[in-house]
Amino acid sequence: xxxxxxxxxxxxxxxxxxxxxxxxxxxxxxxxxxxxxxxxxxxxxxxxxxxxxxxxxxxxxxxxxxxxxxxxxxxxxxxxxxxxxxxxxxxxxxxxxxxxxxxxxxxxxxxxxxxxxxxxxxxxxxxxxxxxxxxxxxx
Amino acid sequence: xxxxxxxxxxxxxxxxxxxxxxxxxxxxxxxxxxxxxxxxxxxxxxxxxxxxxxxxxxxxxxxxxxxxxxxxxxxxxxxxxxxxxxxxxxxxxxxxxxxxxxxxxxxxxxxxxxxxxxxxxxxxxxxxxxxxxxxxxxx
Amino acid sequence: xxxxxxxxxxxxxxxxxxxxxxxxxxxxxxxxxxxxxxxxxxxxxxxxxxxxxxxxxxxxxxxxxxxxxxxxxxxxxxxxxxxxxxxxxxxxxxxxxxxxxxxxxxxxxxxxxxxxxxxxxxxxxxxxxxxxxxxxxxx
Numbered sequence: 001x002x003x004x005x006x007x008x009x010x011x012x013x014x015x016x017x018x019x020x021x022x023x024x025x026x027x028x029x030x031x032x033x034x035x036x037x038x039x040x041x042x043x044x045x046x047x048x049x050x051x052x053x054x055x056x057x058x059x060x061x062x063x064x065x066x067x068x069x070x071x072x073x074x075x076x077x078x079x080x081x082x083x084x085x086x087x088x089x090x091x092x093x094x095x096x097x098x099x100x101x102x103x104x105x106x107x108x109x110x111x112x113x114x115x116x117x118x119x120x121x122x123x124x125x126x127x128x129x130x131x132x133x134x135x136x137x138x139x
Numbered sequence: 140x141x142x143x144x145x146x147x148x149x150x151x152x153x154x155x156x157x158x159x160x161x162x163x164x165x166x167x168x169x170x171x172x173x174x175x176x177x178x179x180x181x182x183x184x185x186x187x188x189x190x191x192x193x194x195x196x197x198x199x200x201x202x203x204x205x206x207x208x209x210x211x212x213x214x215x216x217x218x219x220x221x222x223x224x225x226x227x228x229x230x231x232x233x234x235x236x237x238x239x240x241x242x243x244x245x246x247x248x249x250x251x252x253x254x255x256x257x258x259x260x261x262x263x264x265x266x267x268x269x270x271x272x273x274x275x276x277x278x
Numbered sequence: 279x280x281x282x283x284x285x286x287x288x289x290x291x292x293x294x295x296x297x298x299x300x301x302x303x304x305x306x307x308x309x310x311x312x313x314x315x316x317x318x319x320x321x322x323x324x325x326x327x328x329x330x331x332x333x334x335x336x337x338x339x340x341x342x343x344x345x346x347x348x349x350x351x352x353x354x355x356x357x358x359x360x361x362x363x364x365x366x367x368x369x370x371x372x373x374x375x376x377x378x379x380x381x382x383x384x385x386x387x388x389x390x391x392x393x394x395x396x397x398x399x400x401x402x403x404x405x406x407x408x409x410x411x412x413x414x415x416x417x
Binding site (some may be wrong): 015016038059104112114115116137139 | 182
Binding site for chain 3 (some may be wrong): 251255
């Protein structure tokens with residue numbers, strides 16, 4: 001069994017952002033030499049997300065409005081978590097909707113994807129250094 | 140390490156549907172010969188979902204009403220994604236709530252499930268051909 | 279390839295609860311002897327969740343209020359599932375928001391975690407015996 005570990009680093013200028021990381025994950029799969037296996041891609045921070053969906057800016061705008069409706073950032077004092085001095089309770093909620101991680105199959109040395117699957121880093125409390133883990137196992 | 144890959148194909152007559160695929164996944168595990176390992180079951184299309192819950196039609200009806208409340212299909216022009224000519228923005232949102240994939244343990248050659256766990260394909264924009272990937276690794 | 283399987287048992291006195299199980303999973307990783315691999319941690323019951331987020335009681339209180347807003351327990355007769363004699367339809371919905379499982383990387387014999395990642399068992403219909411599965415594969 002082979003294992004390959006890679007960390008991607010992000011520091012988004014905006015509080016919230018959606019970044020396509022498919023190319024980086026594809027590169028990690030090539031580096032691993034794994035032909036058949038699994039790739040785990042996970043946010044290492046609890047106010048961020050890794051998810052698979054469409055690379056279409058209109059959809060990302062829809063996510064943005066929708067997540068703000070389901071878990072609004074303000075008023076920040078509506079959340080007990082923010083009494084700790086943080087203002088990011090909403091980001092902990094948004095991340096549960098969008099998910100922490102994806103697990104992707106590797107078949108014949110490639111990400112085994114449908115026609116529109118793209119991997120995104122979803123940032124909900126940016127403007128600080130954060131990491132994504134790529135862990136590949138297989139043979 | 141063994142690896143086994145299988146694709147299930149769906150073309151639901153309705154826009155939204157919930158289909159029990161546990162038997163197909165069970166069959167794939169048997170075909171793989173894997174005794175100890177993991178099975179990834181994932182929707183290859185970004186307006187569909189694979190999730191684990193109860194095989195109870197009343198609950199599926201509850202999911203249907205709940206998802207329509209959280210991410211309504213209409214009015215379709217409320218979503219910027221639909222300006223691309225699609226009318227399925229809501230399906231991209233519903234799929235985030237229900238999830239893209241499940242990872243299931245294989246123990247002693249079988250899906251290691253609790254008493255009520257069943258695997259479902261959740262379709263949110265049907266009436267077209269779509270696939271689900273089953274990837275099994277282990278020994 | 280090594281495989282290690284462990285079952286954790288819960289019987290919460292309250293209907294809903296959030297329990298940190300990171301120490302139990304860490305112990306299972308040590309027992310497995312796996313240096314490089316993946317750990318699946320999944321709820322074996324369909325009204326419970328395993329998720330990764332912050333060990334901060336204010337945040338858990340926020341989750342509690344938020345989940346009750348998105349999928350309220352009462353009125354129980356608003357859910358068709360409850361016509362089966364159950365009163366836990368809301369728990370099946372809450373679990374979809376919070377997720378069934380997490381997959382965690384094992385690197386150099388340890389859970390490869392960011393600074394605040396902690397694994398939680400989320401119970402949404404407690405006061406009965408339930409299990410969580412930990413499945414570790416790797417080398």
